[in-house]
Amino acid sequence: MSTLTSEPQTGAALATSSSSFYYLLIPALALWYVYWNVSRKRFYQLAEKIPGPKGYPLIGNALELVGKAPAIFKSVYKKSFEYGDVIKLWVGPKLLVFLMDPSDAEIILNSHVHIDKSPEYRFFKPWLGNGLLISTGEKWRAHRKLIAPTFHLNVLKSFIDLFNANSRDTVQKLKKELGKEFDCHDYMSEATVEILLETAMGVSKKTQDQSGFDYAMAVMKMCDIIHLRHTKFWLRPDMIFNFTKYGNVQEKLINTIHSLTRKVIKRKKADFMQGIRGSTAEVPEELKSKNQEKQDAKNKTVVEGLSYGQSAGLKDDLDVDDNDIGEKKRMAFLDLMIEASQNGVVINDEEIKEQVDTIMFEGHDTTAAGSSFFLSMMGIHPHIQQKVVQELHEIFGDSDRPATFADTLEMKYLERCLMETLRMYPPVPIIARQINQDIKLASSNLTVPAGATVVIGTFKIHRQEKIYPNPEKFDPDNFLPEKSANRHYYAFIPFSAGPRSCVGRKYAMLKLKILLSTILRNYVVKSDLKEKDFQLQGDIILKRAEGFKIKLEPRKTLKA
Numbered sequence: 001m002s003t004l005t006s007e008p009q010t011g012a013a014l015a016t017s018s019s020s021f022y023y024l025l026i027p028a029l030a031l032w033y034v035y036w037n038v039s040r041k042r043f044y045q046l047a048e049k050i051p052g053p054k055g056y057p058l059i060g061n062a063l064e065l066v067g068k069a070p071a072i073f074k075s076v077y078k079k080s081f082e083y084g085d086v087i088k089l090w091v092g093p094k095l096l097v098f099l100m101d102p103s104d105a106e107i108i109l110n111s112h113v114h115i116d117k118s119p120e121y122r123f124f125k126p127w128l129g130n131g132l133l134i135s136t137g138e139k140w141r142a143h144r145k146l147i148a149p150t151f152h153l154n155v156l157k158s159f160i161d162l163f164n165a166n167s168r169d170t171v172q173k174l175k176k177e178l179g180k181e182f183d184c185h186d187y188m189s190e191a192t193v194e195i196l197l198e199t200a201m202g203v204s205k206k207t208q209d210q211s212g213f214d215y216a217m218a219v220m221k222m223c224d225i226i227h228l229r230h231t232k233f234w235l236r237p238d239m240i241f242n243f244t245k246y247g248n249v250q251e252k253l254i255n256t257i258h259s260l261t262r263k264v265i266k267r268k269k270a271d272f273m274q275g276i277r278g279s280t281a282e283v284p285e286e287l288k289s290k291n292q293e294k295q296d297a298k299n300k301t302v303v304e305g306l307s308y309g310q311s312a313g314l315k316d317d318l319d320v321d322d323n324d325i326g327e328k329k330r331m332a333f334l335d336l337m338i339e340a341s342q343n344g345v346v347i348n349d350e351e352i353k354e355q356v357d358t359i360m361f362e363g364h365d366t367t368a369a370g371s372s373f374f375l376s377m378m379g380i381h382p383h384i385q386q387k388v389v390q391e392l393h394e395i396f397g398d399s400d401r402p403a404t405f406a407d408t409l410e411m412k413y414l415e416r417c418l419m420e421t422l423r424m425y426p427p428v429p430i431i432a433r434q435i436n437q438d439i440k441l442a443s444s445n446l447t448v449p450a451g452a453t454v455v456i457g458t459f460k461i462h463r464q465e466k467i468y469p470n471p472e473k474f475d476p477d478n479f480l481p482e483k484s485a486n487r488h489y490y491a492f493i494p495f496s497a498g499p500r501s502c503v504g505r506k507y508a509m510l511k512l513k514i515l516l517s518t519i520l521r522n523y524v525v526k527s528d529l530k531e532k533d534f535q536l537q538g539d540i541i542l543k544r545a546e547g548f549k550i551k552l553e554p555r556k557t558l559k560a
């Protein structure tokens with residue numbers, strides 16, 4: 001009020017008041033800076049002991065993260081050889097500590113305390129909201145408990161016919177590429193989106209007016225933007241980002257992505273109201289599994305270890321016994337979400353949307369990258385491909401029958417090739433957590449101070465010479481049972497591990513085995529490129545910047 005009634009100030013009075021403002025501001029800032037430094041004394045002392053490249057005042061090592069994505073990936077990986085298994089980087093005032101020893105990764109990943117994602121995951125928020133990937137605390141715990149059982153093996157077995165039907169569709173679509181060099185990632189993305197729609201979401205892809213491909217491309221571009229915000233520091237504050245062209249593009253991409261998820265939920269709810277449960281996707285008669293097969297599949301429940309993507313001996317909430325899961329909970333993902341929401345307590349409509357967005361993203365981009373790297377490896381190593389095909393011949397003979405669950409358990413060599421692909425090219429190359437308590441490491445005497453961001457370097461752990469002799473060589477025998485048994489459990493963590501491990505681990509393995517075996521039963525994969533030509537880029541999901549170029553030829557017979 002006083003400003004309205006007071007006399008207008010003269011120019012001289014204004015100058016005096018603004019200069020006294022600065023007289024006060026400068027010492028206040030200096031005091032705040034001293035206080036901030038003193039309060040972080042212990043933080044700095046602990047950080048000081050951790051080895052890492054020398055940085056510049058104020059910006060620290062931020063320049064290490066400047067440049068094009070493949071160049072950054074290459075230079076950071078190269079730098080990692082100059083230090084030990086624990087490396088620090090300063091990005092401005094932010095301390096990043098990279099852990100590359102399995103025993104240190106275990107401390108973080110096996111903990112129920114260090115489950116908070118690093119602040120960088122907030123860039124996903126406009127897209128994934130508070131979905132499982134980024135939520136924390138009680139919300140994460142409650143939703144994880146709800147969602148994990150929907151990826152139990154018994155639910156997954158009911159997807160086998162749809163995995164087969166979609167794999168055959170992919171083989172059909174690939175026909176037009178025969179004899180040419182093409183990017184198989186486009187096809188793998190479309191296939192993985194459509195499979196998710198028909199299985200976890202339970203809607204027919206035919207009822208979607210937007211193609212899986214458009215959705216997958218929008219997701220890929222979103223990842224590019226988020227990665228840009230990780231590395232280009234001026235794009236971090238929303239206030240700046242929203243006014244750049246990237247902010248504009250992001251808004252359009254999110255519209256494309258959310259319009260698919262909204263339609264999926266609307267359709268599923270309409271089905272639910274009509275009493276329809278389970279997937280409404282159609283499976284051709286010849287691909288429907290017979291009752292006996294279903295019974296056999298039901299009886300084969302307990303499968304441990306590599307078949308489902310992790311070291312033998314590691315257990316998580318996906319490994320619970322069949323008996324521990326009530327009949328009611330044995331539903332596919334979106335069926336259960338909608339049913340649970342009917343009483344509005346466990347999960348509301350907005351939360352369902354966030355979880356659908358999360359599963360659609362986590363469930364497709366990771367498997368698209370994994371399958372594309374697998375096909376690249378088959379093309380580069382024809383003798384290994386031949387051994388996979390030999391095994392498929394032993395399982396299927398000359399029949400073109402669909403794969404059963406029991407068949408997938410016989411695909412031992414294909415499984416080892418898949419594991420080796422996930423070792424060398426883990427689709428999620430790093431995992432970052434915010435640390436709220438000091439952590440004494442196991443591999444050394446170092447302590448990571450509370451307040452730091454810990455980065456588990458999965459890509460690097462998987463290429464440690466002390467764990468995998470000759471780590472840059474693609475060698476499926478790294479996953480022979482006797483070799484796996486002698487390794488640290490956390491030496492192979494493509495799906496992370498512990499309480500926040502990937503809920504889609506078993507889904508991914510089962511689907512990949514059916515999709516990839518179907519492709520190899522129909523086509524010979526060839527490649528003119530070698531691994532050394534790969535330009536890896538780790539923008540959220542590990543990719544080949546040049547695209548996943550391969551060639552296909554029709555396979556006349558599975559016989560060697």
Ligand code: HEM
Nearest residue numbers: 132133362363366367370427428494495496502503504508
């Ligand atoms: C080859 C395929 C896959 C790989 C390599 C993979 C890898 C991972 C990794 C490393 C994490 C932990 C990420 C982190 O902590 O930042 C994760 C989390 C997650 N994944 Fe996967 N994933 C795959 C497939 C899938 C599939 C098929 C689904 C769903 C259908 C899925 C759903 C999720 C979800 C919901 C989370 C968050 C779990 C939580 O925080 O509780 N993933 N995945």
